[in-house]
Amino acid sequence: MEAATGPSVWGLRGGERRLGDRLFSGAAIASGIAILTVLAGVAIFLLIQAVPALSASTDELAEGKGLVEYIAPLAFGTVLAATLAVIIAVPLAVAVALFISHIAPRALAQPLGYIVDLLAAIPSIVYGLWGIFVLGPAAVGVMKWLEDNLGFLPFFQGPASVTGRTMFVVGIVLAVMILPIISAVAREVFSQAPRRQQEGALALGATRWEMIKMTVLPFGRSAVISGSMLGLGRALGETMAVVIILSGSGGITFNLIGSGNPPTIASNIASKFPESSGIEVNELILSGLVLFAITLLVNMGARSIISRSERHAAEGKKRA
Amino acid sequence: MNSRKFFAIGASTALLAFGVAACGSDDSDSTSGGSDLSGDIAGAGSSAQDAAQQAWIAGFQTDNSGVNIAYDPVGSGGGREAFIAGGKTDYAGTDSPFADEELTGAEDRCKKSGGEFVQIPVYISPIAVVYNLPEVENLQLSPDTLAGIFAQDITKWNDEKIAADNPDADLPDTDITPVNRSDDSGTTANFTDYLSATAPDVWTYPPDDAWPVKGGEAAEGTSGVVEAVGAGEGTIGYADESQAGDLGIASIKIGDEYVAPSAEGSTAAADEAKENKDGEYVYSFDIDRTTTNPDAYPLILISSAAACTAYDDSATADIVKGYLTYVISADGQQAAADNAGSAPISSDLQKQLQPAIDAIGS
Numbered sequence: 001m002e003a004a005t006g007p008s009v010w011g012l013r014g015g016e017r018r019l020g021d022r023l024f025s026g027a028a029i030a031s032g033i034a035i036l037t038v039l040a041g042v043a044i045f046l047l048i049q050a051v052p053a054l055s056a057s058t059d060e061l062a063e064g065k066g067l068v069e070y071i072a073p074l075a076f077g078t079v080l081a082a083t084l085a086v087i088i089a090v091p092l093a094v095a096v097a098l099f100i101s102h103i104a105p106r107a108l109a110q111p112l113g114y115i116v117d118l119l120a121a122i123p124s125i126v127y128g129l130w131g132i133f134v135l136g137p138a139a140v141g142v143m144k145w146l147e148d149n150l151g152f153l154p155f156f157q158g159p160a161s162v163t164g165r166t167m168f169v170v171g172i173v174l175a176v177m178i179l180p181i182i183s184a185v186a187r188e189v190f191s192q193a194p195r196r197q198q199e200g201a202l203a204l205g206a207t208r209w210e211m212i213k214m215t216v217l218p219f220g221r222s223a224v225i226s227g228s229m230l231g232l233g234r235a236l237g238e239t240m241a242v243v244i245i246l247s248g249s250g251g252i253t254f255n256l257i258g259s260g261n262p263p264t265i266a267s268n269i270a271s272k273f274p275e276s277s278g279i280e281v282n283e284l285i286l287s288g289l290v291l292f293a294i295t296l297l298v299n300m301g302a303r304s305i306i307s308r309s310e311r312h313a314a315e316g317k318k319r320a
Numbered sequence: 321m322n323s324r325k326f327f328a329i330g331a332s333t334a335l336l337a338f339g340v341a342a343c344g345s346d347d348s349d350s351t352s353g354g355s356d357l358s359g360d361i362a363g364a365g366s367s368a369q370d371a372a373q374q375a376w377i378a379g380f381q382t383d384n385s386g387v388n389i390a391y392d393p394v395g396s397g398g399g400r401e402a403f404i405a406g407g408k409t410d411y412a413g414t415d416s417p418f419a420d421e422e423l424t425g426a427e428d429r430c431k432k433s434g435g436e437f438v439q440i441p442v443y444i445s446p447i448a449v450v451y452n453l454p455e456v457e458n459l460q461l462s463p464d465t466l467a468g469i470f471a472q473d474i475t476k477w478n479d480e481k482i483a484a485d486n487p488d489a490d491l492p493d494t495d496i497t498p499v500n501r502s503d504d505s506g507t508t509a510n511f512t513d514y515l516s517a518t519a520p521d522v523w524t525y526p527p528d529d530a531w532p533v534k535g536g537e538a539a540e541g542t543s544g545v546v547e548a549v550g551a552g553e554g555t556i557g558y559a560d561e562s563q564a565g566d567l568g569i570a571s572i573k574i575g576d577e578y579v580a581p582s583a584e585g586s587t588a589a590a591d592e593a594k595e596n597k598d599g600e601y602v603y604s605f606d607i608d609r610t611t612t613n614p615d616a617y618p619l620i621l622i623s624s625a626a627a628c629t630a631y632d633d634s635a636t637a638d639i640v641k642g643y644l645t646y647v648i649s650a651d652g653q654q655a656a657a658d659n660a661g662s663a664p665i666s667s668d669l670q671k672q673l674q675p676a677i678d679a680i681g682s
Contacts, residue, residue, distance in 0.1 A: 132551075162495070162554060165537065165548060165551075243502075249500070259536060263502070275397040275398070277397040277401050
């Protein structure tokens, strides 16, 4: 890096690099290296600590189960809860962002933006308590209705929980938690959508919805995707709220409203770690490594989707 | 915005560094022992003991103002591991006794300072079967019925087996939602031990810290179980009796009578328990779950304290000795009963355990 760009750039001045430049460049490089070191350090720690669990016999492992049998429901629960949250949160977040950037009067838009951002500042344990004391009990009737009327779908096959500590409620709470992240990213980009295109669309007789559909949404698409991935990342790793709310006593199931839900990796580590010792700790760390891998895959997937959509946009522009 | 963010990061880093430095300075001030105890000791382990430990620490420090004791309720497993590793954990609290490799590890740890391992029961807590069924005030359950409910074989409250235990009650046609702990816990271990001992035909799972039956309602911690039982109608769970609050508490069948949990019954059951010794000062107890004595309530948790007879520093040994003596004394046990709702250990048991504590530092 230094070798490729350094001489030509600094060469322009034909002399010494100034102190400020050197300090800045050093600090920037150090920060970049620090990030990579931390990431590598975490990955190496997980790998080393997980190895003993890989070579352990089934009897030594928690609950006398094999590794795959133990971790698969956890990974499934993690992905299910996070997917549910994203499905609920993304349309809501896009609508909130559009409302703030294009529809609400300015006097309303700014305070509303602050309030949505404020949602991100609430600690997750508070969301957990809210979920268990307010949302869970309130959802009991809704879940009973879903079981009675939509019970033919695997998601609502019941029997509905009487306490509201279900995947359904966890999904809603996680959706509220990730809403501000997605809507903040989307709002920033929506408000930068090219004015002239918007005015042009309106001049051609488009309604406000058509204008948004034709100009703002395509412009903000990659922002919505990357915002969603940030949200998905948070939902995948969310721990305390899930620990408090979810009754994670089941295996792999799509039933969202029952008592026996698959636990998530993070919540399982949090609730099992204090009383674990020896090889069981290694097994928990191995499940953490799986979560690390899932998050990495999600982020890489998001990057490739974004870069592809940017390429499409660029090609589209060229053709036009 | 950016400069503010940098400031925030800088400030938190400074705070962190300060905090670490403050922690680091703690180990420098070990004062030599004398007739008046002074110095610091630290314990870690069972979260069930936490409320009792806080009461003991407060009581002990009032009488010995030079002493500073810290107890970290990391959980029994974590406490055992920290004790074996040595370092700053001078004593441990554990719901299940040290066993096998852990026992060897603890003996090795104590041997390094030229001492022996000490494990004594300090905390007895009755476990209550709690339920939420407004129509039924005094629920009575035989062990087979209780096991059937938690094994999810009995699924309706008006099941004939429950009706047989409660001839006078008007049982509703409600689904039963059994609630269990989602985290590993000594309470679960003792409850499953009770079920497998008293209802071996119905409850076929071995006793374990982790709840063995899938698909029930799982809740985090004692407070989580109590909350879940309170939230839904037709729920039933198990929790430390002191935490049961307004929930209904079932009486379980012992011999020919239905008995509700009580401090006296728990103390009696602990006295009846079979004593095991894994070393000169290493006590563990097998509770007689199948007792037919209706004055004893065998669904209890006995939690222990672990220590060494010698420490690198004789001041530490003196404090540990003084502290544990206070813990099992009538005053200490009463303080725990008042603050944590535990059942006091009997004076007979106390006399039996005192020699193990007297061995510390001698």
